[in-house]
Amino acid sequence: MRIAAARAGFPLAVAAVAFAFLGLFLLYPLFGVFKASFLDPTGVSFTLDNYARVLSRAFYRASLTNSLTIGLGATLATTAIGVPLAFCLARLPVPGKPVLLALAALPLVLPSFVGAYAWVLLLGRSGIVSQALRAIGIDGVSIYGKHGLILVYTLQTFPYVLLPTLAAFKAIDVSIEEAGQNLGASRWRVFWTVILPVAAPAVLSGALLVLMETLENFGVPFVLAEDMPILAVEAYKLFIGEVGGNPASAGVLGVLLVACTTVALLLQRYYLGRRRFATGARRTPPELVVGAGLRGLATAYCWGVVLLALVPFFAVVALSFMEYRGPVLHPGFSLDNFLRLLDRSQRPLMNTLVLASAAAGGAALLGVPIGYVLTRYRSRLADVLDIVAMIPFAIAGTVLGIGLVISFNSGWLILTGSPLILVLAYLVRKLPFNVRASSAILHQIDPSLEEASINLGVSPARTFLTLTVPLMMGGIIGGTILTWVTIASELSATVVLYSGPWATMTVVMFQALEGTSAGAASAAATVLIVVTVVPLILVHRLLRRHEMSLL
Amino acid sequence: MTAIRIAEVARSFGAVRAVDRVSLDINEGEFFTLLGPSGCGKTTLLRMIAGFCDLDHGAIHFGERRVDTVPPHRRNAGMVFQNYAIFPNLTVAGNVAYGLKARNVPAGEIGARVARALKLVHLDGYDERWPHQLSGGQLQRVAIARCLVIEPEVLLLDEPLSNLDAQLRVEMRREIRLLQQSLKITAIYVTHDQEEALAISDRIAVMRAGRTEQVGGPTEIYQRPATRFVAEFMGTTNLLSGIAVDGPVGGTAKVRVGGQDFALPAGTARPRDAVTFSLRPEALRLIAPGEHAPSGWHTLEARLAGVEFLGVLTRLDLQLADGAPLRAATLDLPPEAALRRERITVAYDPQRVTVLSKP
Numbered sequence: 001m002r003i004a005a006a007r008a009g010f011p012l013a014v015a016a017v018a019f020a021f022l023g024l025f026l027l028y029p030l031f032g033v034f035k036a037s038f039l040d041p042t043g044v045s046f047t048l049d050n051y052a053r054v055l056s057r058a059f060y061r062a063s064l065t066n067s068l069t070i071g072l073g074a075t076l077a078t079t080a081i082g083v084p085l086a087f088c089l090a091r092l093p094v095p096g097k098p099v100l101l102a103l104a105a106l107p108l109v110l111p112s113f114v115g116a117y118a119w120v121l122l123l124g125r126s127g128i129v130s131q132a133l134r135a136i137g138i139d140g141v142s143i144y145g146k147h148g149l150i151l152v153y154t155l156q157t158f159p160y161v162l163l164p165t166l167a168a169f170k171a172i173d174v175s176i177e178e179a180g181q182n183l184g185a186s187r188w189r190v191f192w193t194v195i196l197p198v199a200a201p202a203v204l205s206g207a208l209l210v211l212m213e214t215l216e217n218f219g220v221p222f223v224l225a226e227d228m229p230i231l232a233v234e235a236y237k238l239f240i241g242e243v244g245g246n247p248a249s250a251g252v253l254g255v256l257l258v259a260c261t262t263v264a265l266l267l268q269r270y271y272l273g274r275r276r277f278a279t280g281a282r283r284t285p286p287e288l289v290v291g292a293g294l295r296g297l298a299t300a301y302c303w304g305v306v307l308l309a310l311v312p313f314f315a316v317v318a319l320s321f322m323e324y325r326g327p328v329l330h331p332g333f334s335l336d337n338f339l340r341l342l343d344r345s346q347r348p349l350m351n352t353l354v355l356a357s358a359a360a361g362g363a364a365l366l367g368v369p370i371g372y373v374l375t376r377y378r379s380r381l382a383d384v385l386d387i388v389a390m391i392p393f394a395i396a397g398t399v400l401g402i403g404l405v406i407s408f409n410s411g412w413l414i415l416t417g418s419p420l421i422l423v424l425a426y427l428v429r430k431l432p433f434n435v436r437a438s439s440a441i442l443h444q445i446d447p448s449l450e451e452a453s454i455n456l457g458v459s460p461a462r463t464f465l466t467l468t469v470p471l472m473m474g475g476i477i478g479g480t481i482l483t484w485v486t487i488a489s490e491l492s493a494t495v496v497l498y499s500g501p502w503a504t505m506t507v508v509m510f511q512a513l514e515g516t517s518a519g520a521a522s523a524a525a526t527v528l529i530v531v532t533v534v535p536l537i538l539v540h541r542l543l544r545r546h547e548m549s550l551l
Numbered sequence: 552m553t554a555i556r557i558a559e560v561a562r563s564f565g566a567v568r569a570v571d572r573v574s575l576d577i578n579e580g581e582f583f584t585l586l587g588p589s590g591c592g593k594t595t596l597l598r599m600i601a602g603f604c605d606l607d608h609g610a611i612h613f614g615e616r617r618v619d620t621v622p623p624h625r626r627n628a629g630m631v632f633q634n635y636a637i638f639p640n641l642t643v644a645g646n647v648a649y650g651l652k653a654r655n656v657p658a659g660e661i662g663a664r665v666a667r668a669l670k671l672v673h674l675d676g677y678d679e680r681w682p683h684q685l686s687g688g689q690l691q692r693v694a695i696a697r698c699l700v701i702e703p704e705v706l707l708l709d710e711p712l713s714n715l716d717a718q719l720r721v722e723m724r725r726e727i728r729l730l731q732q733s734l735k736i737t738a739i740y741v742t743h744d745q746e747e748a749l750a751i752s753d754r755i756a757v758m759r760a761g762r763t764e765q766v767g768g769p770t771e772i773y774q775r776p777a778t779r780f781v782a783e784f785m786g787t788t789n790l791l792s793g794i795a796v797d798g799p800v801g802g803t804a805k806v807r808v809g810g811q812d813f814a815l816p817a818g819t820a821r822p823r824d825a826v827t828f829s830l831r832p833e834a835l836r837l838i839a840p841g842e843h844a845p846s847g848w849h850t851l852e853a854r855l856a857g858v859e860f861l862g863v864l865t866r867l868d869l870q871l872a873d874g875a876p877l878r879a880a881t882l883d884l885p886p887e888a889a890l891r892r893e894r895i896t897v898a899y900d901p902q903r904v905t906v907l908s909k910p
């Protein structure tokens with residue numbers, strides 16, 4: 001018999017808390033969604049009727065195919081854009097690289113539905129660019145529909161491909177390339193036969209993140225899809241329902257959505273696991289010497305893509321300072337939009353700050369110990385915990401929201417209507433990021449430091465608190481702020497879960513979208529952008545030091 | 552002072568038997584070394600003693616106290632890590648005080664004990680330095696001070712010198728040995744460097760693939776290796792095999808190898824035994840023409856195939872009558888004249904021949 005109990009107390013305690021939490025607020029609600037989709041109206045016997053009913057309607061079948069086509073389209077497009085971009089940034093002399101790199105990661109943290117809305121302000125039916133185009137006789141340019149969705153997704157999620165691919169290109173030791181050339185292959189041939197295959201798992205793992213993100217996204221299609229059905233949006237509409245919700249049908253769409261994202265997540269994990277052989281360059285490959293023409297082309301390409309992704313955000317900020325009369329824009333600086341917004345939305349702004357802080361703090365309190373146990377105490381139990389803690393990645397916010405409502409609107413624990421349910425939803429959704437960020441920080445801390453402390457007589461739990469946590473602190477703060485920022489702009493679970501006084505800034509923005517007040521919406525958008533970007537700028541150096549990004 | 556009893560301990564990682572039923576009795580105040588090639592399980596065994604690696608089987612006692620069921624932070628076995636594991640967020644004094652604080656030693660006493668420990672490792676005055684301001688050797692001293700200040704029952708060291716340069720290594724190993732002797736603490740030291748093991752240890756356990764191959768004092772391990780593996784691991788040697796026949800004198804035996812007779816020490820083999828024996832290169836002495844071998848020594852004729860000058864040593868590659876290789880080594884450079892001849896004579900004391908008990 002292995003005498004493991006001697007040092008298992010601390011990891012077991014952490015695992016127990018983690019399983020209890022995730023069991024109650026992740027697995028149980030998910031189970032609720034499944035149950036709703038598989039039970040007949042009496043709520044007792046198993047049935048496939050719900051699936052038959054939903055799938056018999058062309059409209060809902062289309063929601064599945066639309067979601068998948070758009071997702072795959074965006075995945076292909078981000079790969080096509082991201083890989084050359086990564087190569088240019090890794091190997092070509094592009095001016096302003098550090099700034100470019102900092103800006104390139106930004107689209108991931110900026111609220112995606114704000115971006116979508118900004119595109120509508122530019123290229124929508126009465127968008128300023130479309131109007132200008134119409135004035136010179138070009139008609140029919142539209143941001144709505146499949147193409148618009150793919151374009152917007154591509155510009156918002158290409159960093160998922162760019163960042164890991166860039167890291168992979170940089171991690172290929174020069175000697176590999178030199179060996180290829182030494183054996184008689186041209187540079188071009190070496191690129192296709194060695195460099196690209198070695199980086200391929202990184203590319204694929206990033207591309208699959210794009211697929212997951214686009215499948216789950218609620219805000220962007222809500223703004224841009226118009227009448228076209230999309231899984232996440234239709235699930236929401238069915239659940240909220242103008243004439244009383246329909247949890248069974250919403251559950252069916254939710255389960256379909258979870259099935260798609262789970263496949264993507266499993267594939268992503270598989271490729272992530274295979275990425276290892278690409279890392280650990282002793283000599284990073286140098287920049288290639290190229291002619292002025294190619295250099296100019298690369299520069300234009302890199303800056304072009306990155307700025308194009310950020311243009312709508314600049315635009316919406318600029319527009320928010322202009323005067324609107326109804327939906328009509330008038331040139332001229334004005335703070336009216338903000339004054340009007342402030343009038344109505346002090347409480348939502350406070351809500352956002354309070355809820356995001358509570359959830360980000362909670363995610364750190366839970367995520368850091370879990371990340372620690374997963375990294376330092378490998379065991380079968382830890383493997384299971386690892387899988388469970390990654391599940392939220394594959395669960396669309398809409399589905400989690402629906403599950404939480406189904407599970408906690410009656411019975412022994414009632415949470416609907418309280419702000420706690422929002423905090424819990426955010427906490428669950430952001431936990432995988434926190435766990436992974438903590439593991440990444442821990443990989444930079446030598447485990448023998450902790451062993452030395454334990455060896456000197458400090459218990460494992462106290463060692464973690466008094467030695468490891470202080471050593472991790474910079475990384476923890478950076479990670480918590482990244483979490484905070486993404487929570488502040490969370491929409492998909494929020495719209496399902498918020499109630500009356502607990503509306504957040506994203507809800508205000510969401511409601512403004514449905515109305516006609518472009519002025520208020522753009523002001524709300526600006527506030528959200530500021531709320532995300534300012535903290536990031538404040539901790540930018542910290543994040544750089546800990547090589548932290550949203551991936 | 553604490554004796555350590557390791558009984559039948561085993562640990563596997565998947566299919567790898569990292570430690571395979573090892574039993575060792577380490578005496579009070581002994582400096583005991585685990586020696587062996589990479590991957591033989593030294594670190595695993597040491598970590599079992601420290602409590603960082605669970606046992607599949609067996610038991611470990613410090614004196615009368617069974618410790619393998621005790622959590623690592625209550626074992627009171629101070630460990631010095633290969634990479635020092637100095638806490639980067641604490642000063643030198645903070646590092647050394649760490650274990651004392653964990654033991655709730657009164658603040659007033661901590662200062663004095665830290666100062667004493669730092670003096671012991673010649674780091675007095677470094678209290679307020681930060682780890683990144685120290686050299687590798689100084690970090691190692693901090694690690695040792697931090698370990699000794701808690702007055703552990705046993706001291707565990709896992710290749711503590713492998714990150715230091717050659718000269719510092721020799722210096723530090725002497726210091727470690729002196730410290731251990733003056734404190735009379737039982738120490739277990741892990742290394743893969745046989746010279747280091749020979750220089751520092753009271754006893755050595757040579758390990759191979761998770762098992763102990765031989766346990767004994769340095770001279771015993773070196774001069775009377777029990778197995779071919781130990782003989783080869785402890786340095787270059789000539790390993791020869793053959794069938795024993797009656798020796799010239801009563802009780803002695805000789806073995807014919809490579810067209811030459813080799814004499815074995817009395818009583819080590821009987822006629823018709825198949826034997827393998829080790830003859831260290833430095834046991835062979837070059838006999839110049841006209842010179843006589845010491846009495847009782849045995850001489851061999853060989854062809855000189857190559858000479859390698861290594862500074863303090865000169866290595867000679869010899870060939871026996873049928874071409875079998877034999878290596879010899881002499882201190883300094885042998886006389887020029889001796890090396891010019893193609894056929895030379897070497898002599899050895901039969902007592903220096905070791906017949907392997909487990910070939």
Ligand SMILES: Nc1ncnc2c1ncn2[C@@H]1O[C@H](COP(=O)(O)OP(=O)(O)OP(=O)(O)O)[C@@H](O)[C@H]1O
Pocket residue numbers: 564567568569587588589590591592593594595596743
């Ligand atoms: N945590 C582990 N998981 C899996 N295998 C392990 C683990 N620790 C050790 N091993 C394996 O057990 C065997 C013994 O390892 P150990 O580290 O004890 O060797 P060692 O003698 O200290 O070697 P070295 O001189 O290289 O440090 C090796 O085959 C090693 O690969």
Ligand SMILES: [Mg+2]
Pocket residue numbers: 593594595
């Ligand atoms: Mg080792």
